[in-house]
Amino acid sequence: MSSPQMTQTKVPFWPAALALVASGLGLAFALSSTIDYTHHLDRQVHDLHCSFIPGVAGEAGQEAACRAAMYSPYSALFKDRYWGGIPVSLPAVGAFAFFAAFAIYLLLARERAPRRAHQFLFLAGLTPLAVSGLMFFISLTKLGQFCKTCVGIYSSSALLAVAGIGALLVDRKRAREALAAFRSTPGKTVFSPPAAAAVELEKAEKKAEGVAPTLVEGEVPAVEPPGDPDAPFTPPRTGGPGLIPAWLFALAVFSVVPALLYVSAMPAYSTYVTGCGKLENPADPTKALLHVTPPGAKQQATMVVDPLCPTCKAFHQRLVTEGLFDQLDTTLVLFPLDNECNWMLDRPLHPGACVVAKAILCGDHRALSMLEWSYENQDDLVAAAKGSEGIAKVRSMIRDKWSGLDTCIDSKETKQRLERVLRWTIQNQLTVSTPQLFLDGVRLCEEDSDIGLSYSITRLAPNLARSR
């Protein structure tokens, strides 16, 4: 199209450069997050690289937000189909790789790049921001915390969107300058096609309030630049109508290919998820255990929990978030890890758990509400139990929220009932640990209680429909 004699509007390099930097950062963060995720496919717990510097391990204790994000149902797609699902960061890896390559192209092509390239960068460059915005909203409203790696991806997406906006501005400027050149030059040299195209351009310009329309290649009027009547002005090339769909297709391919490879490399998990034991003798003739049966319950479950155990709290929240808890007809086995009542421990792991467990037993039909209350106030209850007032303070907190239980909590019957609950764990040869979930008597492996939860539950209870 261009020739040495022709001139073109200079295209600033910063949008493409910014897009390259943003894509590079996004790629690094997404890859770091994905690799952290893949480490966990061996069903073990590993350290996370939760940092604003991609791939660098964060300070001890600061990975909680990243772990919460990873264990949430929003961290991956198709979780019930594949163990752990396909991490959402994986399509981001491909997408950022595509945008990085596209930015390199724009940097090299500069003004020779068709206008559609800049328009595409604007349009497609907004998609990572849209996804990031959604994930940001989820982090804010559902998780209540932000992981540093996620924030890195959000920031990269925002930078990429800024680069896309910059590219659009450049495109509009190029169009305006082309139109201005066309209008202001008295002796227009029309290269091809002749004046008709220019007339069309002017009409279109009026419609578009001064902005040159996207023109079909080959129909662009050639005008001379105002400053140099001798050098013919070459308007920016628009590019064919198939360019944007083609690039979108390429973006889709880049986003999907890593996921396909990921899935193809995944090991088979079906034999592992059912190999963690079962209840040997679940009968409860003395009716010591509690039962929680929501209206939509359709799957028998037995859950062994300690009301003051942080892992139980997280597990409960996960079941609720995944829409699973309301589908469970739950037999609740209170197993306080506190040697005040539990002879299987030589020291209290969760002081105060015994009195809270007794209160829940006394709560009867309010048991679930009380259990959830104890989860919500776990830190305060444990702190109270460890404080100077000890169990008396825990009792006071229970009394303030759930009045009228004092006599029941202190009764011999409640003590014996709790002992029978503990003895039930002996008759079933359970491990001294919480939480434990059994579906139709088959134990959900501890290793499957986080990112593999949906997959494992689908295998253990096929009829249990997920309703996210």
Added chain:
Amino acid sequence: MRAAALVGIAAGCALLAASAITVHGQVRAAGERLKTGATLEKPKVAVANDAEAAYCTPAFKEVLARVIHACGLVGGDSRRGCQPADVKTLASISDDDFNALFHPLKGRGAVLMFDDGQDKLDDAAKKIIEDRWLDRRGARYFFVVARASKTGGADFNRTLSHKRANSVLFHISDKFKDADPDIDKEVGLLWLGSEFAQLGKEYCEWNVSRPNNCAAEAINRSAFISWVDCQL
């Protein structure tokens, strides 16, 4: 422009390939670790079990085990309880050593006292049985060691001791059978008659059902009861 496009395509393919191969390799490696179990060794987690108190010495557990296994408690044997001869044979232990085994249970258990020549429980004894039974905690077995004083013949006392042990068992069954269907698997009976392991007057200082009428002879017209916090 074509060169720029080619460079862009090449860069894109290179980035995609590098990323995908990295992720693919990590997934494969995780799969290999899963398959071979090449992961951190998991800490051993205890299995829920009965309580194991400090007094569960090997000697005590030997007596306990022999009573449980040889005298009909475990395995649904129709025979129930051990006679003095059994204990002598099984435990191979002197009277004092035998009694000493139960000293750590002073606070946990109680001594139920009977009238001379009688096997009927009085109200105080019944209340103690109920209290002790409900204070199970993590114990697996409830022991009843019945005795008879030396008044009367050996056969008479042996029978009387047996009846006293049964009185305790029957009362427990009457009161708690509905709440605890496994009583038969939990209560171990031992009747000692008058020829073995008689108690001294110092045992009147234990938790006895008749503290005001306790003497050297009376303390042996009794049944010692206690949950035993030992694993077997």
